[in-house]
Amino acid sequence: MKTILANLLLTAMFVPFLSGCAKAQPIATDQKILIVYLSRTNNTKAIAGIIHKYMGGNLVPVELVNPYPANYQATVQQVAAENEKGYLPALKTKIDSMEKYDIVFIGFPTWGMQLPPPMKSFLHQYNFRGKTIIPFNTNGGYGIGSSFDTVKQLCPDSKVLEGFSIRGGSERDGKMLAIKDKEAAEADSKVREWLRSINLLK
Numbered sequence: 001m002k003t004i005l006a007n008l009l010l011t012a013m014f015v016p017f018l019s020g021c022a023k024a025q026p027i028a029t030d031q032k033i034l035i036v037y038l039s040r041t042n043n044t045k046a047i048a049g050i051i052h053k054y055m056g057g058n059l060v061p062v063e064l065v066n067p068y069p070a071n072y073q074a075t076v077q078q079v080a081a082e083n084e085k086g087y088l089p090a091l092k093t094k095i096d097s098m099e100k101y102d103i104v105f106i107g108f109p110t111w112g113m114q115l116p117p118p119m120k121s122f123l124h125q126y127n128f129r130g131k132t133i134i135p136f137n138t139n140g141g142y143g144i145g146s147s148f149d150t151v152k153q154l155c156p157d158s159k160v161l162e163g164f165s166i167r168g169g170s171e172r173d174g175k176m177l178a179i180k181d182k183e184a185a186e187a188d189s190k191v192r193e194w195l196r197s198i199n200l201l202k
Contacts, residue, residue: 024054024192024195024196024201024202025201025202026054026055026056026200026201026202027199027200027201027202031102031103032057032100032101032102032103033055033056033057033058033101033102033103033104033105034057034058034060034095034098034101034103034104034105035048035051035052035055035057035058035059035060035104035105035107036060036061036062036093036095036104036105036106036107036122037059037060037061037062037105037106037107037108037136038061038062038107038108038109038116038118038119039061039107039109039138040068040075040109040171041109041168041169041171041176041177042176042177043109043138043168043169043177043178043179044107044108044109044136044137044138044168045061046138046168046177046179046180046184046187047107047136047138047164047166047168047179047187047191048105048107048136050184050187050188050191050192051105051107051136051191051195053188054191054192054195054201055103055105055195055200055201057103057105058101060093060095061093062091062093062118062119062122063091063092063093064089064090064091064092064118065089065090065091065092066089066090072171072172076112079111079112079116079117080112082117083112083114083117087117088117088120088121088124089117089118089121090121091118091121091122091125093122095126098126098127098128099127101131102131102132103131103132103134103200104128104131104132104133104134105134105135105136106119106122106123106133106134106135106136106151107135107136107137107138108135108137108147109137109138109139109168110137110138110139110140110142110143110144110145110147112145113142113143113145113146113147114145114146114147114150115146115147115150115151120150120154123151123154123155124154128155128157128158129157129158130157130158131155131158131159132158132159132160132161133151133155133158133159133160133161134160134161134163134164134198135147135148135151135160135163135164136163136164136165137163137164137165137166138165138166138167138168138169138179139165139166139167139168140167140168140169140170140171140172140173140175141167141170143165144163144165148163151163161198162194162197162198164190164191164194166179166187166190
């Protein structure tokens with residue numbers, strides 16, 4: 001009898017601990033998920049990887065036919081000219097059977113306080129009618145600018161959920177990948193909390 005009581009007591013002690021360590025599970029496991037991201041300094045890539053860890057699905061980087069210059073200032077000037085002209089750069093990335101996806105995560109950095117031209121190209125290329133679109137963003141400390149609003153404008157027939165934004169690196173200041181080590185662990189926690197807030201994660 002004493003042994004049984006002791007086992008019951010141990011179980012009661014450890015149940016809260018074990019439940020707190022339970023792996024988070026997606027709520028909509030039957031839905032097809034696509035995670036697409038643009039990342040120059042790998043900060044958005046890091047967030048995309050965290051989302052993929054919790055949600056699964058297909059993880060796809062957006063790549064250009066003609067990549068931007070390695071030089072930061074040259075890229076800034078090129079992007080500014082593209083935004084001014086409404087130019088949509090050609091993408092090497094192609095998504096087969098977009099119609100099969102129910103949820104599409106769209107990840108990008110903030111460039112010039114706007115949605116980067118490659119992501120505008122991506123959103124112009126496919127029909128997102130009836131899909132759930134979820135933006136996520138990294139930035140150098142200046143926020144999302146008009147990027148989330150542009151996603152909504154380019155996906156008028158989609159359900160656009162509340163997006164996620166976090167500070168990443170600042171290429172202008174020579175700070176590249178910032179979401180690593182301790183910062184990556186903190187980002188993981190924030191992403192998990194966000195996914196729960198939009199009812200995608202238990």
